[in-house]
């Protein structure tokens with residue numbers, strides 16, 4: 543793992559007992575994120591909440607982190623991330639937060655230290671936008687949004 547990117551993680555005060563993000567298996571893509579809330583948080587059907595994780599990051603400029611849902615919570619309870627995938631910019635130094643929404647039919651209670659989402663790091667290519675007055679032709683052209691049919 544010597545070629546691994548180094549990402550700095552800083553626990554924010556009051557979260558000493560909250561586990562740092564963790565891969566639950568060796569080759570998992572995502573680090574599971576734990577809810578750093580004081581009291582249990584009830585999400586009624588349709589409710590959303592910004593849930594703190596208790597840490598902040600500093601990562602190399604070539605990376606971003608994506609906050610993605612956990613499929614088990616989505617399947618069993620309709621709990622997902624509203625802005626999926628959430629984007630953590632390399633220059634963001636605030637607390638990483640998870641925007642949860644309850645798409646289920648029952649209230650869902652988030653407990654302190656519950657694993658609520660996962661964080662996947664991605665390479666972000668360096669891009670320079672170049673303004674032009676015309677674009678090259680392609681077979682697809684401007685076709686989209688199901689123009690080849692949906693069945």
Ligand SMILES: O=c1ccn([C@H]2C[C@H](O)[C@@H](COP(=O)(O)OP(=O)(O)OP(=O)(O)O)O2)c(=O)[nH]1
Pocket residue numbers: 609625627628629630631632634637638639640641
């Ligand atoms: O799920 C998320 C999404 C974002 N953020 C933080 C990190 C990110 O770098 C910052 C800004 O996010 P984004 O660019 O998506 O928000 P915006 O609505 O465009 O706000 P801003 O004007 O602050 O960029 O908020 C989170 O902690 N969790």
